[in-house]
Amino acid sequence: xxxxxxxxxxxxxxxxxxxxxxxxxxxxxxxxxxxxxxxxxxxxxxxxxxxxxxxxxxxxxxxxxxxxxxxxxxxxxxxxxxxxxxxxxxxxxxxxxxxxxxxxxxxxxxxxxxxxxxxxxxxxxxxxxxxxxxxxxxxxxxxxxxxxxxxxxxxxxxxxxxxxxxxxxxxxxxxxxxxxxxxxxxxxxxxxxxxxxxxxxxxxxxxxxxxxxxxxxxxxxxxxxxxxxxxxxxxxxxxxxxxxxxxxxxxxxxxxxxxxxxxxxxxxxxxxxxxxxxxxxxxxxxxxxxxxxxxxxxxxxxxxxxxxxxxxxxxxxxxxxxxxxxxxxxxxxxxxxxxxxxxxxxxxxxxxxxxxxxxxxxxxxxxxxxxxxxxxxxxxxxxxxxxxxxxxxxx
Amino acid sequence: xxxxxxxxxxxxxxxxxxxxxxxxxxxxxxxxxxxxxxxxxxxxxxxxxxxxxxxxxxxxxxxxxxxxxxxxxxxxxxxxxxxxxxxxxxxxxxxxxxxxxxxxxxxxxxxxxxxxxxxxxxxxxxxxxxxxxxxxxxxxxxxxxxxxxxxxxxxxxxxxxxxxxxxxxxxxxxxxxxxxxxxxxxxxxxxxxxxxxxxxxxxxxxxxxxxxxxxxxxxxxxxxxxxx
Numbered sequence: 001x002x003x004x005x006x007x008x009x010x011x012x013x014x015x016x017x018x019x020x021x022x023x024x025x026x027x028x029x030x031x032x033x034x035x036x037x038x039x040x041x042x043x044x045x046x047x048x049x050x051x052x053x054x055x056x057x058x059x060x061x062x063x064x065x066x067x068x069x070x071x072x073x074x075x076x077x078x079x080x081x082x083x084x085x086x087x088x089x090x091x092x093x094x095x096x097x098x099x100x101x102x103x104x105x106x107x108x109x110x111x112x113x114x115x116x117x118x119x120x121x122x123x124x125x126x127x128x129x130x131x132x133x134x135x136x137x138x139x140x141x142x143x144x145x146x147x148x149x150x151x152x153x154x155x156x157x158x159x160x161x162x163x164x165x166x167x168x169x170x171x172x173x174x175x176x177x178x179x180x181x182x183x184x185x186x187x188x189x190x191x192x193x194x195x196x197x198x199x200x201x202x203x204x205x206x207x208x209x210x211x212x213x214x215x216x217x218x219x220x221x222x223x224x225x226x227x228x229x230x231x232x233x234x235x236x237x238x239x240x241x242x243x244x245x246x247x248x249x250x251x252x253x254x255x256x257x258x259x260x261x262x263x264x265x266x267x268x269x270x271x272x273x274x275x276x277x278x279x280x281x282x283x284x285x286x287x288x289x290x291x292x293x294x295x296x297x298x299x300x301x302x303x304x305x306x307x308x309x310x311x312x313x314x315x316x317x318x319x320x321x322x323x324x325x326x327x328x329x330x331x332x333x334x335x336x337x338x339x340x341x342x343x344x345x346x347x348x349x350x351x352x353x354x355x356x357x358x359x360x361x362x363x364x365x366x367x368x369x370x371x372x373x374x375x376x377x378x379x380x381x382x383x384x385x386x387x388x389x390x391x392x393x394x395x
Numbered sequence: 396x397x398x399x400x401x402x403x404x405x406x407x408x409x410x411x412x413x414x415x416x417x418x419x420x421x422x423x424x425x426x427x428x429x430x431x432x433x434x435x436x437x438x439x440x441x442x443x444x445x446x447x448x449x450x451x452x453x454x455x456x457x458x459x460x461x462x463x464x465x466x467x468x469x470x471x472x473x474x475x476x477x478x479x480x481x482x483x484x485x486x487x488x489x490x491x492x493x494x495x496x497x498x499x500x501x502x503x504x505x506x507x508x509x510x511x512x513x514x515x516x517x518x519x520x521x522x523x524x525x526x527x528x529x530x531x532x533x534x535x536x537x538x539x540x541x542x543x544x545x546x547x548x549x550x551x552x553x554x555x556x557x558x559x560x561x562x563x564x565x566x567x568x569x570x571x572x573x574x575x576x577x578x579x580x581x582x583x584x585x586x587x588x589x590x591x592x593x594x595x596x597x598x599x600x601x602x603x604x605x606x607x608x609x610x611x612x613x614x615x616x617x618x619x620x621x622x623x
Contacts, residue, residue, distance in 0.1 A: 001506055001507050001509060002506075002509050005506050005509075009506075012494060012495070013494060016494045301490070302492055304490075305490045305491075305492060306503070306507075307475065308449075308451060308478065308484055308490070309478070309479060309484065309503055309504045309507070309551070310475055310476065310478050310479020310480070310504055310507040310508070310555075311475060311479075311507050312471070312472045312475040312476065312507070313471060313472060313475075314472070315507060388451050389446050389451050389452055392486070392490065
């Protein structure tokens with residue numbers, strides 16, 4: 001028998017049982033669709049995180065101090081580090097949450113106490129007014145640069161284009177009046193939360209306001225992307241000598257390290273989602289095997305007739321195998337189309353980020369074809385081994 | 396020239412601890428262009444004999460030669476290929492595939508020979524004409540009467556131009572009138588040069604054959620000699 005004849009034969013029998021064929025395919029369709037959508041969601045959220053980290057600048061290093069001791073970088077050490085050729089600038093940060101109030105309107109915002117270097121290190125700028133200065137720190141002035149989300153919450157009546165008029169106004173932060181000196185440019189939202197729901201204050205006054213004098217984070221800007229490693233080395237050397245060679249007391253993280261750490265988490269997530277989806281694909285394959293087994297029993301006489309008039313084992317095997325593979329491949333194609341459709345639709349109706357991956361689609365489709373072969377082989381083999389005499393006698 | 400040569404053929408089954416001799420030392424010959432009937436009651440071994448002659452099964456012992464080939468040593472695939480090329484089956488229950496039209500059913504043996512679509516069509520139309528069903532080509536078996544279904548089955552048996560036509564109770568599921576029609580077709584096939592082996596339990600039907608063999612408890616006997 002020619003292969004094309006086998007295909008024709010199989011299609012005839014599948015089309016004469018349309019409803020059953022469709023229901024059998026449904027398992028594979030759902031499996032493939034969920035693989036594609038799940039992986040796209042996993043990769044989409046990974047990309048969101050990576051993008052957020054990259055937006056902070058590739059030259060940035062983060063120094064996290066985990067030590068419980070009160071030892072921190074001194075003023076001299078900070079200015080000494082700033083003079084290092086590999087380091088462009090360095091900004092310490094104290095942070096905490098506070099209630100921000102204007103009259104009856106209030107908002108819970110994050111307070112960042114820092115130095116003027118923060119502006120270049122984190123790439124945050126004042127859209128109106130000015131950024132905090134060294135003078136503000138030295139004099140412990142209670143003033144701030146404020147993010148627009150805070151303004152939206154506490155000045156709901158004022159339009160965004162009139163925010164400039166708010167400069168010079170006092171707002172209450174944890175019950176203390178603080179003067180607005182600048183309005184921050186919008187930075188958008190990342191997975192870590194809103195970047196616009198924050199106040200930036202001089203380090204000295206923020207420490208007092210938050211009743212928190214320990215600096216847990218330093219942001220360091222390397223001179224260029226090629227001097228990141230040198231800056232990391234310098235920081236590590238200094239911190240090691242400060243903390244008696246105990247490297248568990250602090251951590252110096254470059255952007256690439258942060259990205260790879262986040263990616264690892266995202267990949268685990270993707271793998272888990274793909275795993276769940278793959279299980280549904282296998283279940284779909286078992287569905288195909290089940291229906292094919294029923295079909296073989298149902299068509300015992302047909303198999304007997306075909307064998308009597310000259311079908312070889314291979315011909316019968318091929319006929320049933322093609323049926324199974326056709327079911328799973330068509331299911332695969334429909335599943336890919338449906339998956340792409342959902343991936344296109346999803347960001348439009350929800351806030352879920354998706355990233356489609358052509359390799360995953362190819363892989364999912366190939367897998368579905370494989371499922372057809374693997375799960376079709378047993379029923380097809382069973383059909384091909386039937387004895388023509390017994391099969392013809394079957395009622 | 397004999398096309399079937401059976402000598403000292405045995406077929407035994409194990410049935411619940413007992414050994415059943417379905418064929419017991421059968422020796423017979425069928426010549427080219429003979430019309431022979433095998434008659435026997437149910438359980439006589441005639442189905443077993445037909446299965447072996449039809450290359451659907453192989454014997455336990457003895458020799459079966461069809462067209463000078465020793466069939467007893469053939470494996471599954473060789474049997475299938477040989478059946479396809481040399482034997483045309485006509486069954487009691489027609490055994491047409493219900494999903495296929497008459498012409499598709501008739502074409503089926505040629506599909507397994509890998510013959511091109513156009514040639515298959517041509518030969519199937521020719522075979523259906525031979526049984527007088529050219530106006531029913533595109534009907535499915537369910538849309539045909541029993542007699543018409545059996546004629547489609549005969550066309551399917553003829554399409555490969557087989558050396559041997561095996562008819563197993565071909566009138567068993569038909570009324571006597573349509574049964575006669577089918578027997579007429581067989582008679583005509585014999586006259587146009589085909590070798591036919593008819594298996595039946597009914598001696599009256601067997602009498603259309605030129606030669607009759609009876610089978611009882613797996614043993615075969617000459618009943619009516621054919622004119623040579």
